[in-house]
Amino acid sequence: MAGDRPGRKRSEVSRAAILEATRDELTAEGYDRLSIDRIATAAGVGKQTIYRWYPSKSELVADCILAGYIVRPVIMTPDTGDVRRDIATWIRSFAKESRTPSAASLTRAITAAAAEDNAVAAHYQDQVTITQETLVTRLRAGVDAGQLQKDTGVSTVAETVVGALLYRILTRQELDDVFVDELVELIFSGIVNREER
Amino acid sequence: MAGDRPGRKRSEVSRAAILEATRDELTAEGYDRLSIDRIATAAGVGKQTIYRWYPSKSELVADCILAGYIVRPVIMTPDTGDVRRDIATWIRSFAKESRTPSAASLTRAITAAAAEDNAVAAHYQDQVTITQETLVTRLRAGVDAGQLQKDTGVSTVAETVVGALLYRILTRQELDDVFVDELVELIFSGIVNREER
Amino acid sequence: MAGDRPGRKRSEVSRAAILEATRDELTAEGYDRLSIDRIATAAGVGKQTIYRWYPSKSELVADCILAGYIVRPVIMTPDTGDVRRDIATWIRSFAKESRTPSAASLTRAITAAAAEDNAVAAHYQDQVTITQETLVTRLRAGVDAGQLQKDTGVSTVAETVVGALLYRILTRQELDDVFVDELVELIFSGIVNREER
Amino acid sequence: MAGDRPGRKRSEVSRAAILEATRDELTAEGYDRLSIDRIATAAGVGKQTIYRWYPSKSELVADCILAGYIVRPVIMTPDTGDVRRDIATWIRSFAKESRTPSAASLTRAITAAAAEDNAVAAHYQDQVTITQETLVTRLRAGVDAGQLQKDTGVSTVAETVVGALLYRILTRQELDDVFVDELVELIFSGIVNREER
DNA sequence: TCGTAAGCGAGACGGTACGTCCCGTCTTTGA
DNA sequence: TCAAAGACGGGACGTACCGTCTCGCTTACGA
Numbered sequence: 001m002a003g004d005r006p007g008r009k010r011s012e013v014s015r016a017a018i019l020e021a022t023r024d025e026l027t028a029e030g031y032d033r034l035s036i037d038r039i040a041t042a043a044g045v046g047k048q049t050i051y052r053w054y055p056s057k058s059e060l061v062a063d064c065i066l067a068g069y070i071v072r073p074v075i076m077t078p079d080t081g082d083v084r085r086d087i088a089t090w091i092r093s094f095a096k097e098s099r100t101p102s103a104a105s106l107t108r109a110i111t112a113a114a115a116e117d118n119a120v121a122a123h124y125q126d127q128v129t130i131t132q133e134t135l136v137t138r139l140r141a142g143v144d145a146g147q148l149q150k151d152t153g154v155s156t157v158a159e160t161v162v163g164a165l166l167y168r169i170l171t172r173q174e175l176d177d178v179f180v181d182e183l184v185e186l187i188f189s190g191i192v193n194r195e196e197r
Numbered sequence: 198m199a200g201d202r203p204g205r206k207r208s209e210v211s212r213a214a215i216l217e218a219t220r221d222e223l224t225a226e227g228y229d230r231l232s233i234d235r236i237a238t239a240a241g242v243g244k245q246t247i248y249r250w251y252p253s254k255s256e257l258v259a260d261c262i263l264a265g266y267i268v269r270p271v272i273m274t275p276d277t278g279d280v281r282r283d284i285a286t287w288i289r290s291f292a293k294e295s296r297t298p299s300a301a302s303l304t305r306a307i308t309a310a311a312a313e314d315n316a317v318a319a320h321y322q323d324q325v326t327i328t329q330e331t332l333v334t335r336l337r338a339g340v341d342a343g344q345l346q347k348d349t350g351v352s353t354v355a356e357t358v359v360g361a362l363l364y365r366i367l368t369r370q371e372l373d374d375v376f377v378d379e380l381v382e383l384i385f386s387g388i389v390n391r392e393e394r
Numbered sequence: 395m396a397g398d399r400p401g402r403k404r405s406e407v408s409r410a411a412i413l414e415a416t417r418d419e420l421t422a423e424g425y426d427r428l429s430i431d432r433i434a435t436a437a438g439v440g441k442q443t444i445y446r447w448y449p450s451k452s453e454l455v456a457d458c459i460l461a462g463y464i465v466r467p468v469i470m471t472p473d474t475g476d477v478r479r480d481i482a483t484w485i486r487s488f489a490k491e492s493r494t495p496s497a498a499s500l501t502r503a504i505t506a507a508a509a510e511d512n513a514v515a516a517h518y519q520d521q522v523t524i525t526q527e528t529l530v531t532r533l534r535a536g537v538d539a540g541q542l543q544k545d546t547g548v549s550t551v552a553e554t555v556v557g558a559l560l561y562r563i564l565t566r567q568e569l570d571d572v573f574v575d576e577l578v579e580l581i582f583s584g585i586v587n588r589e590e591r
Numbered sequence: 592m593a594g595d596r597p598g599r600k601r602s603e604v605s606r607a608a609i610l611e612a613t614r615d616e617l618t619a620e621g622y623d624r625l626s627i628d629r630i631a632t633a634a635g636v637g638k639q640t641i642y643r644w645y646p647s648k649s650e651l652v653a654d655c656i657l658a659g660y661i662v663r664p665v666i667m668t669p670d671t672g673d674v675r676r677d678i679a680t681w682i683r684s685f686a687k688e689s690r691t692p693s694a695a696s697l698t699r700a701i702t703a704a705a706a707e708d709n710a711v712a713a714h715y716q717d718q719v720t721i722t723q724e725t726l727v728t729r730l731r732a733g734v735d736a737g738q739l740q741k742d743t744g745v746s747t748v749a750e751t752v753v754g755a756l757l758y759r760i761l762t763r764q765e766l767d768d769v770f771v772d773e774l775v776e777l778i779f780s781g782i783v784n785r786e787e788r
Numbered sequence: 789t790c791g792t793a794a795g796c797g798a799g800a801c802g803g804t805a806c807g808t809c810c811c812g813t814c815t816t817t818g819a
Numbered sequence: 820t821c822a823a824a825g826a827c828g829g830g831a832c833g834t835a836c837c838g839t840c841t842c843g844c845t846t847a848c849g850a
Contacts (some may be wrong), residue, residue, distance in 0.1 A: 002261035007817040008288075014827075027276045030313040032229030046828040051807065083826030104810055114368050116227040125368050139388075149390045153379035157388060160361040160380060167360030170312050171322050182350035183357060190387030191336075191354060192281075204794020211796080234836055243797045248838065384834040405822080424707040427622030431810060442821045445812065452736075480782075484643050488595050510621040527642060532731045532781075543784045547773035554774060557758030558751040564706050565716050573634035576744035577751060584781030586675075587750060597798030599841040605801075628831055637802040642833065 010053070022060055022135055023069045026108045031061070031113040061110070065120070070110055071127040072097070076134040081155035083142035087161075088184045090135060094165060095175035107169050117167035132158040157187060199347045205249070214240035215247055219257055220266045224303045228258070228310040249285075255314040258307070262317070267307055269294070270322045273331040280339030287332060291362060292372035304366050329355040354384060396470070404447070411437035414443055417463045421500045425455070425507040449509040452511040455504070456576050466491070466506055470528040477536030481555075482578045484529060487558060489569035526552040537558055551581060601644070609641055613651055614660045618697045622652070622704040652701070656711070661701055662690070662718040667725040672738035674733030678752075679775045681726060685756060687768035698760050723749040748778060750773035 021042040034057055040047045054060040064070055074094045080086055098104055108134055114124040135158040142148040164183055168175050200268055212240040218240040222231055232255055237244045246351040251257040261267055271291045277283055295301055332355040386387050415437040419428055428451055434441045448454040458464055468488045474480055494499055507519040530554040536542040558577055562569050612633040616625055625648055631638045645651040654662055665685045671677055689695055710737040726749040757776055759766050783788040 004817070005825080006817045006823060008827070009825095011827070031309070032313060034229075036807085040828090044828080046826095046830095047807080048809085050827090052826075052841065069247045082389065087384040108312040112228070112312040114265070115309035115312065116229060118369070121367070121369055122792065128368075139349040147390060148388045149386075152388045155374060156379040159364060159384060160357060160383060163361040163364030165360075167230070167356060168317070168366060170308070172315070172318055173364075179353060182353040186354060186357060186384065188387045188388070188389045189346075190383070190385045191349045192385045193344060194391075201848070202794070203848040205796070205848095208792085208796070232836065233838085237797095241797085242836080243799085245798090246796065249795080252840095259824090306805065312801095405705070408822080410682070424702070426707060429810065431811085434823095438823085440825090441812080442814090442824095443742045443822060446822095450812095492659070502706040505761070506622070506706040509699040509703040509706065510623060515761070515763055522762075541784060542782045543780075546782045547769075550770060550773040551777060553758060554751060554755040557756075558754040561750060561754030561757060564702065564712070565719075566709070566712055573747060576747040579747060580751060580781070581777065582783045583740075583778045584777070585737060585739045585743045586779045588785075591641060595843075596799080597797065597843060599801070600799095602801070626831065627833085631802090635802080636834080637800095637804095639803085639835090640801065643800075 003007055004037070005012050008085055011049075014043070014049055016044050018060070019064050019069045024065045025071055026064070026070070026109045027102050028059065028112075030109045031116070034061075036060075044126070047180070058113065058120050061113050061117075062120045062123040065110065065123045065127050070106060071131070073125070073127070073131045074134070076138055079138065079141060081145075082186065083138065083145070083147045084160070084188050086138055087135070087187070088180070090166070091180055091184060092177075093159065098165070098169055098175050104172075107166070111166065111170060128162065132162055135161065161187065208246075211242050212245055213239070214345055215257070216261050216264055216266045219302070220259045223258065223261070223267070223306045223310075225378065226307045228303075228313065231258075233257075236255070245377045248329050253316075255310065255317050257299050258310050258314075259320040262320045262324050264309065266348055267303060268321070268328070270328045271326070271331070275337060276335065278342075280335065280342070281381065281385050283335055284384070285377070287335070288358065288362070288377055288381060289374075290375055295362070295366055297374055301366055301369075304363070308363065308367060326361065329359055358384065360380070397545050405443075408443055409447070411460055412439055413458050413463045416458045417500070418556070420455065420458070420464070420503045420507075421496050424499075424503045428455075430454075445528050448531070450513075452507065452539065455507050455511075456514050459504065459517045461520050464500060465518070465525070467525045468528065468530065470532055473532065473535060474533070475539075477539070477541045477576065478582050479532065480532055481529070481581070482574070484532070485510040485555065485559070485574050486571075486576060489574055492559070492563055492569055498563055499567075501560070504562065505564060522556065526556055555581065605634070605636050606644070607641055609636055609651070610655050610658055611653045614697070617652065617655070617661070617700045617704075618693050621700045623695070627651075634690075648775055649711050650702065652704050652708075653656075653714040656701065656714045656718050657668050661697060662715070662722070663689045664718070664722045665725070667729055668731060670729065672736075674729065674736070674738045675775065675779050677729055678726070678778070679771070681729070681754065682756070682771055682775060684769075688773055689756070689766050695760055695763075695777065699756070702757065702761060719753065723753055726752065752778065 001024060003026040006078065018039065021039045022034075025039055026040065029035075036047060036050055036057060039060075040050055050060065074090060075096065077086060077089050077093075098107065110120075110124060114121040132155070136154050139148065139152065143150060143152055143154070161183070165175060168179065173179075215236065218236045220241065222236055226232075233244060233247055233254060236257075237247055243371060247257065251260065271287060274283060274286050274290075278294065295304065308318075308380075309319060311318040329352070333351050335356060336345065336349065336351040340347060340349055340351065358380070365376065370376075412433065415433045416428075417434055430441060430444055430451060433454075434444055436584065444454065448457065450486065468484060468491065471483050471487075492501065494522065504514075504518060508515040526549070530548050533546065533548040533551060537544060537546055537548070542577060544550075555577070559569060567573075609630065612630045613625075615633065620626075621720055625647060627638060627641055629653075631641055642652065645654065665681060665688065666678060668680050668684075689698065701711075701715060705712040723746070727745050728742065730739065730748060731746040734741060734743055734745070752774070756766060759770065762768075
């Protein structure tokens, strides 16, 4: 069969060990301060085995994201018919998950990585897009149900929500209930005083 | 005068050269890949002169931010009486400034720095807060004028706006007019379909 | 036939290719800097094929010597009845052969190998002994013919000659006619002034 | 004064530690198998400190020789008036010194180094020449005293003696009294049978 | 006006990590 | 059943920076 090359196959055990060690380093140390030597040692792997598959530390982190070792997509709860409640639930579960210190520091590390490297940014974007997509889908259903305005820029909304949440994590402010409630209120009702019109 | 110690004074020329070189390195290379050796050479300064004043690269970056070498506060245009127009103008000028590639990459670098280091984050936060404060002030005036709802969480709104804009920069998407318009519409009117009520 | 094992026989083609590649590497790079990887590639052979037969690089070099890829024994010319002339001829032909740069560098490489490794030294010794043996044989004939003193330590003489020649090669001095003539004179007549006795 | 450069001076303590560690490694492991990492660790020195002063391991070994860490010149005993006895004494003390295993293995290592590297060979030659020079001087005195033939190629004699001794060390044969006596006899009297003339 | 106490540029120091080469071993595929 | 191809864990390479430590020199205060 074509594509079958001679020689030993890539060790999936090593690959998994490398990605796990990378995630742990990333959580503990951040993106800069990441050390390939340390990852190799922690994974019980030769450095060359890392460099054979990843030309740079950014590619390694990118594969880590791609393989799902870092970003855990937030699943949308079932459609209750009430868009606002569903979106609020989604945001609340995102917020809850971010409250563990390790999740927050991992998020910061990966954000730093994405900020500094195009390849990581692309993979991160892909993965975050999947997360956003669940939001977008629910929003679009809301539009179809007539609960939301027809011309709603659903992806802009999704990005704004994610952006706001990420910003709070970056600046080390907690995603507390007050913030979440205000964010939901803002997204749905806006800030204009309609009674005065 | 009290506090006057003998010996040579700190050279302001060197300080400025160091901060400029740091900003340039940050723009060109990002936060990791930042090299004190290279900064010292570029600034024509001994390494010890850097270490004398900054205990770590994060403190150096922090001072860089503090001295205004990195974050240029977006100034609020005069109050026209129309909150929405004023806020839109502010966002548009923020967006415009971010369109230069060097500004965007500097923003990403500093965001990475803030994501990875508490000290940088604190200084960054201070500086961004100043920027946000102009937004907050204008929003509060809008509330006072009865144009915005009384219970508007103005700082949450400001954070959401800044978060959304930063997220676009981080993910290397352009801050184009379509996005800005949708963001403004979202912030002011929300997404709920009121006609169906 | 006894000793016949199942499976493919050792490939003599591969063996020859390996030994040739080893000799070439040795000539070009010396004993340290010798790379099994490079030899395998040059010989068009898998590394395992080398390791199957040679437990270490010194054994490989030893076999290289044993198989005559490196030391070419200097043949004694026919016995003319004049020992001094015959020995001088032998030394001269040894010297001539050493004048090619590649032969000299190969000699240096193999001397380094012998200096550092017992196994190589043993094989080298064996091979050089064969060369010395031609000298010893001729010297002994000279003793028998009464041309040389009865108690001559023929092997010491042979070693001294070879040692002196090797030393010149090691120190990168040419084996020119002046040196050869002085060496022959020294060996045969010594340095004592007999007239003064 | 010219030549005074700014910056910290070279540490002579480190230099000495490096050269000592190099000599020890050379004795224990030989020239190939020499590891800069190991030398640095043994010397309690950063690797860069070695590479700052020595572009390659051969230059390091060369400086080791130059600084007298390896070759201990064999001193000529006082002139007794009897050349043969004096030379024999010199050879015997050379032989004695070579009988310690560590001296022999160091000699082999340095010979290997000289065989493989021009720079080492040059420095080694310089140092050995100093040793040979004591021989040459004594021989010349013998010529002047009329004990040796007028046209004796003294440096060829010295080289032959050293070459023969080195060859015995290289081939791991002991420099025993039999060999030494035969060598002295050979050098002084030659092998020609004069009675038959 | 002089000594003394910083600050300065330069650059060597003991180290850590880099990314590469090679070691000797171990699969895997094809002949 | 062997041999090439090539991945594996590991060690050393030579380089780049780290943060610290002298150097010789330049300021600038206070005695």
